[in-house]
Amino acid sequence: MKINWFPGHMNKAINDISEQLKKVDVVTYVLDARIPISSLNPKLNQIIGNKPILYVLNKIDMADQTKIKDFLPILKKINTDYLFYNSTISNKSDLILNKIKKLANEKIEKYKQKGIKASIRTMVVGIPNCGKSTLVNSLCKKAKAETGNKAGVTKRGLWLTVGDCIEIYDTPGTLYPNISDQDVAKKLAYVGSVRDEILDFVELAEEFIKLLKRLYPQEFSKRYMNCQNLEDIAHLRKFVTSGGEIDLERTAKSVIDDFRKGRLGKLTLDEV
Numbered sequence: 001m002k003i004n005w006f007p008g009h010m011n012k013a014i015n016d017i018s019e020q021l022k023k024v025d026v027v028t029y030v031l032d033a034r035i036p037i038s039s040l041n042p043k044l045n046q047i048i049g050n051k052p053i054l055y056v057l058n059k060i061d062m063a064d065q066t067k068i069k070d071f072l073p074i075l076k077k078i079n080t081d082y083l084f085y086n087s088t089i090s091n092k093s094d095l096i097l098n099k100i101k102k103l104a105n106e107k108i109e110k111y112k113q114k115g116i117k118a119s120i121r122t123m124v125v126g127i128p129n130c131g132k133s134t135l136v137n138s139l140c141k142k143a144k145a146e147t148g149n150k151a152g153v154t155k156r157g158l159w160l161t162v163g164d165c166i167e168i169y170d171t172p173g174t175l176y177p178n179i180s181d182q183d184v185a186k187k188l189a190y191v192g193s194v195r196d197e198i199l200d201f202v203e204l205a206e207e208f209i210k211l212l213k214r215l216y217p218q219e220f221s222k223r224y225m226n227c228q229n230l231e232d233i234a235h236l237r238k239f240v241t242s243g244g245e246i247d248l249e250r251t252a253k254s255v256i257d258d259f260r261k262g263r264l265g266k267l268t269l270d271e272v
């Protein structure tokens with residue numbers, strides 16, 4: 001299976017992002033902390049150029065925080081900052097807003113000298129389903145943007161206002177055409193960034209099991225005992241079809257779901 005998902009709405013979104021970016025002071029780049037490096041979209045990075053970036057390592061509640069620290073040097077560049085976040089509890093939203101203001105300091109100071117209070121504009125970008133709209137709602141302290149646990153919920157950009165001096169643009173999740181590194185593509189599929197309907201779940205789960213056994217052998221055996229592969233897990237779970245055959249499709253979906261719901265523990269699948 002070659003994983004490739006770049007529908008028309010995403011291409012339109014990329015064009016819109018590059019247009020709206022002209023008005024933006026700081027980019028809020030949401031990464032899925034379970035795949036911090038695989039969440040970087042080379043196409044987006046190219047468009048963003050030298051604009052200041054705040055990387056939000058989101059879904060930190062489901063990720064391996066110790067391992068993530070190894071990736072931080074990759075994100076630390078001039079005019080960038082980062083923070084760990086859980087968008088479903090918005091208790092750190094002021095921290096995000098303060099970091100955005102700090103990255104936009106040059107503009108704020110310039111306006112201050114003219115006696116005007118600057119309005120700061122940020123754009124929230126990232127792969128599908130990484131929690132951009134949830135983050136936007138947490139900053140607004142209101143459910144203004146539609147959210148949902150599948151890829152491709154936000155279909156068009158939306159400008160919203162926070163307080164009296166910050167405007168936020170929520171964007172549709174974006175990937176890039178012809179993902180050449182299929183290990184990256186698989187990780188995007190595991191976290192739910194690729195439309196599930198185009199995936200072969202049995203193949204995906206078999207690959208996931210191999211990765212999990214290699215990176216987190218203890219977490220693997222805690223949940224799946226002495227199982228070695230998908231067939232063993234089907235037997236363990238007693239997943240059989242009406243014809244009495246083991247149900248690999250159902251087993252595959254349950255394994256991926258175990259990961260997505262955090263039942264395997266706090267995991268980060270990228271490697272330095």
Ligand SMILES: Nc1nc2c(ncn2[C@@H]2O[C@H](COP(=O)(O)OP(=O)(O)OP(=O)(O)O)[C@@H](O)[C@H]2O)c(=O)[nH]1
Pocket residue numbers: 058059060061062085086087088126127128129130131132133134135146147148149150151152153154155171172173174
């Ligand atoms: N556990 C956890 N779940 C989160 C977090 N942030 C978002 N979610 C969940 O992730 C799912 C996707 O959230 P959205 O905000 O719709 O994601 P999005 O990036 O806007 O997705 P698209 O619009 O499809 O690109 C939802 O079920 C959220 O509740 C987080 O920090 N931790």
Ligand SMILES: [Mg+2]
Pocket residue numbers: 132133134146147153154171172173
């Ligand atoms: Mg969204």
